[in-house]
C-alpha cells in the first residue's frame with residue numbers, strides 16, 4: 041500500500057483518541073479524520089493532553105484537530121504539505137457507507153461497546169456489498185486502569201469484534217431486591233434503594249439525571265437517611281460516593297492509553313507497509329501493568345456462530 | 354424485624370436480582386479509603402480510582418529527573434506522561450554533545466517543552482543543559498530527586514548517572530522494534546498495596562472467644578424458615594463444621610457439601626439455590642478447611658529482603674511494620690484480625706452485630722500492634738499507613754532492584770536483549786525512534802516510575818524487554 045496517499049479515520053477523541061491522532065500525525069500521514077460527539081470536561085485533562093482548561097465545554101474532535109493542525113507538522117514519505125486533521129463533531133453511527141468507504145484503516149479508541157459493534161457490523165457489511173473490493177481493517181483499542189487490549193479486525197480474514205464480546209469482563213454486580221428493600225447492610229445498598237425504589241416512587245415521570253446537582257443531592261439525602269435508619273456506618277457517604285456507585289466510571293490513566301494507542305498505531309503502520317500477513321498474524325494483544333508489565337499476543341479464533349462474520353466462513 | 358413485603362411471598366430469600374451496576378467491593382473500599390483522606394481533585398478523578406489519594410499525594414511531593422543525550426521523542430513521551438499524572442517537579446537534563454547548548458522550544462513540536470509545560474499547571478519544570486548541572490554525583494542536587502530516569506545509551510552524561518548510588522534509577526532505551534526498561538536501586542523496593550486478588554479470612558476455623566460465642570448463640574436446627582433465611586453464611590458454615598466434627602467426619606469439599614444439603618433440606622423446602630445465604634455459604638466453604646498456615650510468604654519475603662533497616666522512608670516503615678507483625682504472630686500464633694468483612698446476605702441487624710464482633714477484635718489487635726511498634730521505637734509510621742497495611746497484609750511485598758554494576762551485562766538466553774545492548778554500545782543511531790515505540794516505551798517507563806513513587810502495584814523485577822515484532826514482553830532479573 042502507498043503510505044503517501046493514506047486516509048485514516050479515528051473513532052473517539054478521548055484518552056485513546058488523543059494519543060492515536062498524535063502518534064499517527066508524528067508519522068507524517070497526510071489526512072486523518074477524527075470523530076467524537078462529546079465536549080471537554082475537567083476530568084478528561086489527566087490524560088487527554090491535546091486539551092487544556094480553557095477548552096472545557098468545547099467539542100473534543102474540533103479541539104483535537106485544531107491542536108494538531110496549528111503545529112503544521114510536515115508530511116513524510118515524499119508528500120509535500122502538512123498533516124491535516126478533519127474533525128467530525130457528531131455521532132459516528134450517522135456516517136453513511138460512502139463516507140466510511142473512503143478510508144484505508146479505521147482506528148478506534150471508543151468507550152462504548154455499542155459504537156464498536158456498529159462499526160464492526162458496518163465494515164463487514166461494506167465488505168460483503170462490495171464483493172471484497174472494499175476491505176477496511178479495523179483496529180480497536182480499549183483500556184481500564186492499568187490493563188488494556190488492542191484488537192486487529194480485517195473483515196473476511198480475521199475474527200471480528202462481535203466474536204470477542206464473550207471475552208469482555210462482566211462489570212456488573214447484582215443485588216437482590218429484598219436486600220435493598222429490607223436488609224440493607226452497605227452504603228451501596230442504601231444508594232441503590234434511593235435510586236431504584238424511592239426515586240420512581242417520588243418522580244414516576246422522569247428518571248434521575250446524575251449530571252444534575254439537585255437530583256444527586258436528593259439521592260444523597262435519601263441514602264443518608266436510609267443509612268441512619270439502619271445503623272450503617274456513613275461517615276464516608278458523599279455525593280461523589282453516590283455518583284461512584286450509580287455511574288460506572290472507568291478508571292483511566294495516560295500511561296495505559298499511551299501504551300495501547302501506540303500498539304494500535306504500530307499495527308496500523310505495519311498493515312500499511314505490508315509488514316504483517318493478515319492471514320496468519322496474531323490479532324489480539326493483551327496488556328496488564330498491575331504486576332510488572334506483561335503483554336502477549338495471539339490470533340483470536342473466529343466464533344463459528346458469530347452473526348456478523350460467519351458469512352465469510 | 355423490618356418490612357419484608359418483598360420476599361414474604363417468594364419463600365425464603367429467593368429474590369429477584371436487579372441488574373444494577375457496581376464497581377465491586379474492592380473499588381468501594383478504595384473509594385472509602387480515599388474519602389477519609391479528604392480533598393478531591395477532578396483533574397485526577399480517573400487515576401485516583403487506580404491509586405487513591407494516598408498515591409496521588411506521594412506523586413504531588415515527588416521530584417523526577419529525566420536525563421537524555423538528545424531531546425528524543427522517547428524522552429518527550431516519558432515527560433508527557435509524568436506531567437499529566439501530576440508529578441510535582443520534573444527536571445530534564447540533556448546532553449551538550451550534540452552541539453546545541455540551548456533548549457529548542459520549537460512551536461511546531463507537538464511534544465515540545467512549551468506544550469509539555471502547559472499540559473498541567475500543577476507541575477514545575479526545570480530544563481537544564483548538562484553543562485549547567487554539578488559534575489559531582491554526590492552533589493545534593495542529585496540527591497534531591499525521588500527518581501532519576503536515564504534514557505542515554507552512551508556518552509559522558511551516562512557515565513555521570515552511573516555514579517549515582519543513592520537514588521533509584523530507571524534506565525530505558527529503544528531501538529528499531531525493541532525496547533527495554535530496567536529498575537536499579539541500592540535496596541529492595543517495598544509494595545504497600547499490590548492490588549492483587551482480594552480474599553477475606555473470617556477465622557471460622559480458629560475463632561477467638563467472642564466470635565465463637567456469637568456463632569454458638571444460634572440454635573439453627575430449631576429456627577423458623579424466616580429466621581434461617583436471615584442468618585449470615587458464616588453461621589451456616591460454623592454449624593456444618595460443628596456437625597461434621599461431632600460425627601467424626603473429616604472436613605473436605607465433599608463432606609461439607611453433603612452436610613450443607615442435609616442442613617438445608619431439614620429446615621427449608623425447595624432447591625438450595627433459592628436461598629442466597631446457603632449459596633454464599635457453599636461458595637465460601639473453603640473457609641472451613643483453610644487452615645491457619647505458616648507466617649505468610651509475602652511478609653517473610655519482606656523480612657528476608659533486607660539485611661539491615663532500609664534507608665528510604667517508606668521501605669523502612671513497611672519493614673518495621675512487618676517486623677512487628679512477626680512479633681505479634683510469634684506471641685499470638687496468628688495475624689491481626691481485619692476490620693473489614695465481606696457483605697453477607699442476611700438481616701441488617703445480624704450483619705451489623707457480626708461486623709461489630711470483628712471490629713472490636715481488629716481494634717484490640719491494632720492496639721497491641723501499636724504497643725509493639727512503640728516498644729520497638731518504631732513510632733514514626735503514620736497511623737493511616739498502619740491502617741492501610743493492616744488491611745493489606747496479603748498485598749504487601751518486596752521486589753529486588755537491579756544493581757548498577759550489572760547495568761551493561763548481557764544474558765545468553767535473551768538474544769534480542771543482547772542485540773539491543775550491542776546496538777547502543779555501537780552508538781548506533783538511537784535518535785530515531787518510531788512514534789509508536791516512543792509512545793509505548795515512554796509510558797512503560799513512567800508507569801514503573803509511578804509504581805516506585807506510590808509503592809502501589811508491583812514494579813518490573815527488574816528488567817523488561819518489549820519486543821515489537823511479536824508484540825510481547827518478557828521480564829528477567831539482572
Ligand SMILES: [Zn+2]
Nearest residue numbers: 200203346349
Ligand atoms: Zn465475528
